[in-house]
Amino acid sequence: MTFPTTGVLDDFNRADQTENLGSNWTVPLVNGQGSPGIISNTLYDASPNDSAYWNPITPGPDSEVYIDVSTKQTNNTSINLELRVVDPGLTTRDGYDIRMRASATTDAFQIRRIDNGTATALGADFSQEWSAGDSWGFEAIGSTLAAYYKTGGSWAQLGTRTDSTYSAAGRIGIITNDATWRGDNFGGGTVVAEGGQPAMLRTQGVPTGAGRRDRPGGWN
Amino acid sequence: MPVGWFIVPYKRDLLDTSPTRYCAMGDFTDVIRADGGAWSETEVLGNRAVVKVRASDMTLTTIALAPGFRRLLKSRLNDSLSDLTPAQRRALRDELEAMGYPLSEIRSRLGNDLGPFTLGDVLRFAATRRIKPRYDQSTDTILLDGPIQPCRSVDSVDVEVVG
Numbered sequence: 001m002t003f004p005t006t007g008v009l010d011d012f013n014r015a016d017q018t019e020n021l022g023s024n025w026t027v028p029l030v031n032g033q034g035s036p037g038i039i040s041n042t043l044y045d046a047s048p049n050d051s052a053y054w055n056p057i058t059p060g061p062d063s064e065v066y067i068d069v070s071t072k073q074t075n076n077t078s079i080n081l082e083l084r085v086v087d088p089g090l091t092t093r094d095g096y097d098i099r100m101r102a103s104a105t106t107d108a109f110q111i112r113r114i115d116n117g118t119a120t121a122l123g124a125d126f127s128q129e130w131s132a133g134d135s136w137g138f139e140a141i142g143s144t145l146a147a148y149y150k151t152g153g154s155w156a157q158l159g160t161r162t163d164s165t166y167s168a169a170g171r172i173g174i175i176t177n178d179a180t181w182r183g184d185n186f187g188g189g190t191v192v193a194e195g196g197q198p199a200m201l202r203t204q205g206v207p208t209g210a211g212r213r214d215r216p217g218g219w220n
Numbered sequence: 221m222p223v224g225w226f227i228v229p230y231k232r233d234l235l236d237t238s239p240t241r242y243c244a245m246g247d248f249t250d251v252i253r254a255d256g257g258a259w260s261e262t263e264v265l266g267n268r269a270v271v272k273v274r275a276s277d278m279t280l281t282t283i284a285l286a287p288g289f290r291r292l293l294k295s296r297l298n299d300s301l302s303d304l305t306p307a308q309r310r311a312l313r314d315e316l317e318a319m320g321y322p323l324s325e326i327r328s329r330l331g332n333d334l335g336p337f338t339l340g341d342v343l344r345f346a347a348t349r350r351i352k353p354r355y356d357q358s359t360d361t362i363l364l365d366g367p368i369q370p371c372r373s374v375d376s377v378d379v380e381v382v383g
Contacts, residue, residue: 112240127253
């Protein structure tokens with residue numbers, strides 16, 4: 001298991017913005033929602049229930065998305081990462097989603113299929129506590145959807161689910177539903193095969209180093 | 221550890237800010253895990269899922285009592301239905317009808333009596349198709365009135381949860 005295989009797309013290291021992430025982001029990802037903003041070089045939920053997708057690329061179909069947790073969200077709220085999204089921003093939005101829901105008992109990851117903007121959980125939650133400094137990841141390879149979590153510098157796969165409904169390339173993005181939460185280093189793209197380079201890097205001229213998780217690619 | 225097959229409804233997740241539903245077996249995830257068990261599902265017609273569970277006998281019995289849940293009387297896909305009573309076989313056929321499969325389609329595929337068939341035959345038929353959901357904001361409901369979509373195979377559910 002290698003995760004992630006792609007570089008950071010946005011480190012949010014720029015001036016504070018309310019409900020604006022810059023030209024590489026399109027809002028909303030979820031119909032009817034607002035735009036996240038930037039505060040102290042991190043992503044935040046600028047209005048109740050914000051979402052956005054990264055517009056320079058349409059990764060996949062084998063794709064991944066991840067983000068660092070700078071500040072943990074409050075209990076009973078969720079942050080979601082999405083991939084293979086088609087019709088972003090519309091009521092017809094399809095794709096896959098992973099929901100990270102904080103809880104007073106046990107935090108949990110939940111892999112879901114999105115049909116016409118409606119989420120259907122796939123199987124049981126994955127119980128996993130997290131805290132500031134950890135990272136969340138989501139990957140789709142073929143019909144296998146995998147949840148990833150990083151703490152202490154090491155990524156681990158929490159588990160997988162199987163669904164073959166949406167097999168085409170699509171957008172990657174994020175949904176924020178808590179004003180306390182802060183995120184950083186949003187990354188993802190087309191999964192790079194062992195020893196290879198993602199097609200999108202070869203065809204779109206991404207700066208050197210963007211394929212490396214430890215070297216942000218400077219897209220923003 | 222024993223395994224059981226269930227037909228289970230989907231429920232609305234009211235804690236989520238966006239329209240979300242989940243297989244109601246999720247309400248038993250903690251107790252299943254406490255047994256060292258697991259569950260997996262495939263969505264089928266009628267806002268239902270076919271679910272395989274590995275858990276203690278006590279937990280499987282408890283789950284079967286939940287409203288809207290039906291535990292199937294066989295536990296392996298290759299188990300024959302021939303030793304079920306006519307009433308039990310008819311109840312299984314009725315379950316397929318309740319999902320939304322026309323009786324004519326059931327009879328065309330499985331005949332008038334499920335006796336010659338296996339549990340796997342019936343569950344594979346149940347997972348023939350499902351309906352794509354959508355959210356109706358005006359009534360705050362999740363509707364199942366979209367195009368037909370394929371189901372995850374019952375055999376892939378079977379191999380994921382081993383007894």
